[in-house]
Amino acid sequence: SSKPTALLNIFPQPQNQGVAMPEFRCKVDENNKSTELPLLRIGGSVQQNPHMRAFWASTISFFLAFFGWFALAPLSLDVAFSMEIC
Numbered sequence: 001s002s003k004p005t006a007l008l009n010i011f012p013q014p015q016n017q018g019v020a021m022p023e024f025r026c027k028v029d030e031n032n033k034s035t036e037l038p039l040l041r042i043g044g045s046v047q048q049n050p051h052m053r054a055f056w057a058s059t060i061s062f063f064l065a066f067f068g069w070f071a072l073a074p075l076s077l078d079v080a081f082s083m084e085i086c
Contacts, residue, residue: 025049 025044027035034051041052080086 026051
């Protein structure tokens with residue numbers, strides 16, 4: 001009863017044998033995923049601190065989308081009256 005190997009390797013793990021691991025400013029696991037959440041650690045280059053840059057970019061993007069969707073919609077009537085199109 002041999003199992004098909006193609007189904008077993010759908011998501012292969014990265015093979016880092018003999019390759020130097022990059023130096024990050026936060027603790028990472030063997031897959032280079034951050035294992036800590038240092039919210040105020042904003043310094044460092046793009047190569048040293050990609051985890052926190054991605055976190056803050058997604059947080060700010062979500063805030064802007066939330067603000068644009070829910071806070072500015074009620075102002076549309078005031079804008080319409082000021083433009084005299086309503």
